[in-house]
Amino acid sequence: MSNSDVSDVSDASDPSPDRAASAYDWLGGEARVRSLVDRFYDLMDLEPGYGELRAAHGPSLSDARDKLFWFLSGWLGGPNLYIERFGHPRLRARHMPFRIGIKERDQWVACMAQAMDDEGVDAALSARLRESFMQTADWMRNQGV
Numbered sequence: 001m002s003n004s005d006v007s008d009v010s011d012a013s014d015p016s017p018d019r020a021a022s023a024y025d026w027l028g029g030e031a032r033v034r035s036l037v038d039r040f041y042d043l044m045d046l047e048p049g050y051g052e053l054r055a056a057h058g059p060s061l062s063d064a065r066d067k068l069f070w071f072l073s074g075w076l077g078g079p080n081l082y083i084e085r086f087g088h089p090r091l092r093a094r095h096m097p098f099r100i101g102i103k104e105r106d107q108w109v110a111c112m113a114q115a116m117d118d119e120g121v122d123a124a125l126s127a128r129l130r131e132s133f134m135q136t137a138d139w140m141r142n143q144g145v
């Protein structure tokens with residue numbers, strides 16, 4: 001992962017409430033991560049603005065929901081649920097079958113930002129995560145446009 005420091009929010013100068021040990025704790029733990037992922041895929045299904053992103057996925061999003069939840073759990077500094085099941089995420093390689101250009105990258109990040117807003121994620125945490133998601137999504141880009 002290109003930005004493995006996302007989970008480290010322990011900097012004393014950081015505005016995080018109660019100096020949370022990880023982004024996972026700051027977010028509120030397992031149930032909050034799960035509902036963020038559910039909101040993300042609900043929005044992908046509902047919002048016409050995420051049409052290209054939705055079209056890249058199969059008819060059912062239920063596997064994707066579980067996998068993104070397991071992945072984010074570890075990426076945010078909580079339990080490594082994805083790695084326990086599948087080993088190293090190899091996200092760039094796993095996304096090679098799908099077209100990821102600027103539009104898909106930006107739709108993914110915008111959809112996640114909207115989900116974080118809807119879920120009431122703290123603004124400072126949301127801004128920080130959005131930047132990390134953008135770096136990761138751009139690193140997975142396999143098309144110039």
Ligand code: HEM
Nearest residue numbers: 056057063064067068071094098099104105108133136137
């Ligand atoms: C930071 C950005 C992203 C993250 C963290 C992420 C994360 C993931 C994860 C963990 C999986 C499951 C991988 C597996 O085990 O098979 C997955 C699957 C997938 N991702 Fe992404 N992804 C991102 C961006 C994107 C973008 C921009 C697209 C645009 C096409 C995309 C399309 C897909 C598709 C189509 C699947 C397969 C879903 C399925 O199994 O039905 N992802 N993603």
